[in-house]
Amino acid sequence: MVVPALLFIFVFSYVPMYGILIAFKEYDIFAGFNASPWVGLTNFKEFLYAPEFKTVIRNTLGISFLKLIVGFPAPIVLALLLNEVKIPLFKRVVQTISYLPHFLSWVIVSGFVVTMLSADYGSLNIALEKLHLIDEPVNWLTIPNYFWTILIATGLWKGVGFASIVYLAAISGVNPDLYEAASIDGAGRFKKIYAITLPCIMPVISIFLILAIGDLLSAGFEDILLLQSDIVRDVSDVLDTYVYRVGIRNSLFSYAAAVGLFKAIISVALLTIANAIARRSGNSLW
Amino acid sequence: MKISYGERMSSGVIYFLLALLVFVTFYPFWNSAVISFNTGSDTSLGGVTFWPRDFTFDNYEVVFQDKRLNQAFLISVLRTVAGTLLSIVLTAIFAYGMSKKELVGRKYYMIFCIIPLYFDGGLIPSYMLVRSLGLMNSFWVMVIPALISIWNMIVFRTFFQQLPDSLEESAKMDGCGYWRTLFRIVLPISGPVVATLALFTAVAHWNDWFTATLYISNAKLLPIQTLLQQILSSNIMSEQMMQTSSAAQSHMASARTITTKSLTMATMMVATIPIILVYPFVQKYFVKGVMVGSLKE
Numbered sequence: 001m002v003v004p005a006l007l008f009i010f011v012f013s014y015v016p017m018y019g020i021l022i023a024f025k026e027y028d029i030f031a032g033f034n035a036s037p038w039v040g041l042t043n044f045k046e047f048l049y050a051p052e053f054k055t056v057i058r059n060t061l062g063i064s065f066l067k068l069i070v071g072f073p074a075p076i077v078l079a080l081l082l083n084e085v086k087i088p089l090f091k092r093v094v095q096t097i098s099y100l101p102h103f104l105s106w107v108i109v110s111g112f113v114v115t116m117l118s119a120d121y122g123s124l125n126i127a128l129e130k131l132h133l134i135d136e137p138v139n140w141l142t143i144p145n146y147f148w149t150i151l152i153a154t155g156l157w158k159g160v161g162f163a164s165i166v167y168l169a170a171i172s173g174v175n176p177d178l179y180e181a182a183s184i185d186g187a188g189r190f191k192k193i194y195a196i197t198l199p200c201i202m203p204v205i206s207i208f209l210i211l212a213i214g215d216l217l218s219a220g221f222e223d224i225l226l227l228q229s230d231i232v233r234d235v236s237d238v239l240d241t242y243v244y245r246v247g248i249r250n251s252l253f254s255y256a257a258a259v260g261l262f263k264a265i266i267s268v269a270l271l272t273i274a275n276a277i278a279r280r281s282g283n284s285l286w
Numbered sequence: 287m288k289i290s291y292g293e294r295m296s297s298g299v300i301y302f303l304l305a306l307l308v309f310v311t312f313y314p315f316w317n318s319a320v321i322s323f324n325t326g327s328d329t330s331l332g333g334v335t336f337w338p339r340d341f342t343f344d345n346y347e348v349v350f351q352d353k354r355l356n357q358a359f360l361i362s363v364l365r366t367v368a369g370t371l372l373s374i375v376l377t378a379i380f381a382y383g384m385s386k387k388e389l390v391g392r393k394y395y396m397i398f399c400i401i402p403l404y405f406d407g408g409l410i411p412s413y414m415l416v417r418s419l420g421l422m423n424s425f426w427v428m429v430i431p432a433l434i435s436i437w438n439m440i441v442f443r444t445f446f447q448q449l450p451d452s453l454e455e456s457a458k459m460d461g462c463g464y465w466r467t468l469f470r471i472v473l474p475i476s477g478p479v480v481a482t483l484a485l486f487t488a489v490a491h492w493n494d495w496f497t498a499t500l501y502i503s504n505a506k507l508l509p510i511q512t513l514l515q516q517i518l519s520s521n522i523m524s525e526q527m528m529q530t531s532s533a534a535q536s537h538m539a540s541a542r543t544i545t546t547k548s549l550t551m552a553t554m555m556v557a558t559i560p561i562i563l564v565y566p567f568v569q570k571y572f573v574k575g576v577m578v579g580s581l582k583e
Contacts, residue, residue: 001383001464005376006395008434009402016407016415033414078307084300096569097308100315103561103568105493107515111554112314114518115321120547121332123317157311189293214404222496226515240409247410248500260408268405 023258029251036254043258052242060238063219066152072212074160076205079167080193098161106158110226113154117141141227144235151236154223166208170201210278210285214271217263239263322346322552326545344544345552354505354513355553361425362509362557366491369429374484377435378476381442382468399436416501427501428494428509438483445479446472482571485564492560510557517550 023043025036047053078098085091101109116123119139128134140146178196187195219238228236237245239259247256271285278284320338321329328340349355383389384396406412412431421427449472457467473480495511502508508516 001379002389002395005380005383005434005439006398009399009436012412012415012431012434013402013406016411017402017405018407019411019414020407022411022414033418081300081304084297085304090301090304094304094308097311099569100565101311103489103493103565104558105495105511107493107495107511107518108554108558111514111518111550112318115318115547115551116314120330121334123313123335126333126335157314161311188290189296225496226519243409248413253410253414257408257410260410264405264408271404 020257020261020264022254023261025254027254039254043255044262046255047259047262052237055234056237056239056242059235060217060219063148063151063224063238064216066148067155067219068212068216070152071155071159071163072209074156075163076167076201078160078164079171080197082164082168083171083197084189095161099165100161101158102162104158106222106226109154109158110223113150113227114141117150142229142231144232147227147232147235151220151223151227154227155220166204167201170204171197174200206278206281207285210271210274213274214267216270217267318551319555321548322555324548325543326548327543329548330545340543342543345548346556348544348549349552349556355510355556357506358508358510358513359556361507362492362511365425365428365509366488369432369491370484370488372429373433373435373438373487374480376433377438377483378442378473378480379468380434381439382446382464382472384439385443385446386464399439403436413500422501423504423507424502425507428491428497431497432491435487438487441483442476442479445476449475478571481567485568485571488564489561489568514553514557517553 019033022033022036024038024040025033026039026042027033028036082091082094085094117125117140119125119137121137122140124140125134125137129137140150174197178200179192182192182196217239219240221238221240221244224236224238224241225244228241240263243256243260243263246252246259275284317335320336321334322345323341323343324334324338325340325342325344328334333339384392384399386392389395407415416422416427416431421430453471453475454467457471462470493511495509495515498508498512499515502512
C-alpha cells in the first residue's frame with residue numbers, strides 16, 4: 001500500500017535533490033544532465049560576484065525582516081483583540097471576512113491591489129484626494145520607494161486573519177480559572193493579556209517563530225512576481241524570483257540551481273539554529 | 287461587577303479597530319465587483335467606489351462569450367476535480383498503510399517522508415525533472431506532481447491511528463483485507479478529515495497559476511488563474527476582444543461601453559466565484575484542519 005507512494009516521493013522529491021548537483025556542473029543542453037562537465041563551485045562564485053548579488057540579498061533580507069516584524073505579531077494581536085469581543089455575531093463577521101483573502105489566489109489579490117492603487121481612479125487615490133493629502137493621482141506601484149510597503153501591506157491583508165486561527169485556538173485553551181483569579185486580584189484587561197494569555201500561548205508562538213526564521217530567505221514569490229515590474233526591479237528582486245528569472249526565463253539552469261541551493265542551505269541552517277535556541281526553553285520542533 | 291471607564295474605552299477602541307479591519311479587507315473585493323457591474327465607459331470617468339453608477343451585465347456577457355475564458359474555466363474545473371479526487375484517494379491509501387504498526391520499517395519511511403518537508407531540490411531541478419518526464423505542455427503536469435501530499439498523509443495518518451483497533455479487528459474477522467477495510471470501514475467514518483483535506487486541496491488547485499506558467503505554453507491548456515494573470519499583466523484583453531466571437535464585437539460597436547478594466551474585473555469575479563461558493567463549507571471545517579495540520583509540528 002505504501003510502496004507506490006514512496007516511489008512517487010522518491011521521484012518527485014529525491015530525484016530533484018540529486019538533480020541539484022547540476023549546480024556544480026555547467027549544464028549543456030545537448031549533452032544532458034549526466035554528460036555535462038563538472039565545474040565545482042564556479043556557479044556559486046559567479047553568483048557571489050554578480051552585480052545583482054547585493055541587491056537581491058538586500059531585498060530578500062529587507063522584505064523578509066519587515067514581513068517578520070509586521071506579519072508575525074499581527075495575527076497574535078488580532079487573536080487577542082478578537083478574544084475580547086463579547087458580541088458573537090460581530091466576532092463571526094470579523095472572522096468570516098478576515099479569513100476570506102487567504103482562500104483567494106495571488107492573481108486575484110494582485111488584481112485587487114492594482115485596482116486599488118491605480119492612478120486611473122483607483123480607490124486609494126480617490127480617498128487621498130478627498131482628504132487633500134495628495135493633489136494628483138499617484139501611480140503607487142511604479143514608485144520604488146513604496147514597493148516594500150505595498151508588498152507587506154498586501155501580505156498582511158491576505159494572511160493576517162487566517163494566521164490568527166491558531167492563536168485563537170490556543171487562547172481558547174487557556175484555563176478560565178486563571179482569569180477569574182486575576183479578576184479577583186483586581187487585574188485589568190491588559191494586565192490579564194500580559195500576565196496570563198501571552199505566557200499561556202507562548203509555546204505556539206515559539207513554534208511559529210522557529211518556522212518563520214527558517215523561512216527568512218523566502219521573502220515571497222508569487223506576490224512579488226505578480227506585483228513587480230521592470231521599473232521596480234531594483235527593490236523587488238529576491239532570491240526566489242531571481243532563480244526563476246535567470247533559471248527558467250534565461251535558461252541558465254546551473255547558475256540558478258546554485259543560487260537556489262545557496263538559499264536552501266542557509267535556510268536549513270537558520271532553522272537548525274532557531275530550533276537549537278528554542279530547545280533551551282523547551283518549545284522546539286524536534 | 288462594575289466596568290471601569292478605562293475598560294469601556296478600550297472596548298470601544300477594540301471594536302473600532304476590528305470594524306476597520308473588516309472594511310479594509312472587504313472593500314477591495316466589493317469595489318472590484320462594483321466595477322465589474324458598471325459600464326466601462328462610466329468607470330473610466332472615475333469616482334466609482336461603493337455602488338455601481340451605471341449598472342450593466344455587459345461585461346459578464348462578453349466574458350461568458352469569450353471562448354478562451356470558457357476553455358480556461360473548464361480546464362480549471364477539470365484539474366481541480368481530477369487533482370483533488372486522485373490526490374485524496376492515493377494519499378489516504380498511503381497514509382493508511384503508514385498508520386499500520388505491522389508495517390516493517392515504518393519509522394524509516396516516516397523519516398524518508400519528513401526530509402523533503404525541510405529540504406527540497408528547488409525550482410530548477412524540479413523543472414528539469416518534469417521536462418525529462420515529458421510532462422511539459424500536458425494537462426497532467428497540473429495533476430501528477432501534486433498527487434501525493436506528505437502533509438495530508440501525516441494528517442490522515444494521525445487520524446487513522448486514533449481510530450479504535452476493535453473497529454478493524456471485527457472487519458478482519460469477517461475476512462476483509464487491508465484494502466476492503468480501508469474503503470468499506472475506515473474511509474466512510476473519516477468524513478470530516480476527508481472533507482477538510484479535499485476542500486483545501488481543491489482550493490489550492492483552483493488557485494494555482496504558477497504551475498501552468500512554468501510548464502504550459504499551449505494556450506488551450508491554461509487554467510483560468512493563469513489566463514487571468516496574463517490578462518492582468520499585459521492587458522491583452524482589448525486585443526483579444528477583436529478576435530472573439532462576432533457577438534462581442536457587435537456589442538462593442540453598438541455600445542462601446544466596455545473597457546479593458548471592466549472586462550478584467552468581470553473575469554476576476556468569475557475566477558473567484560467558485561471560491562466564494564465553497565468558502566462557507568471550507569470555513570466549517572478549516573479550523574479543525576488547521577489544528578490537525580499544526581499537530582505535526
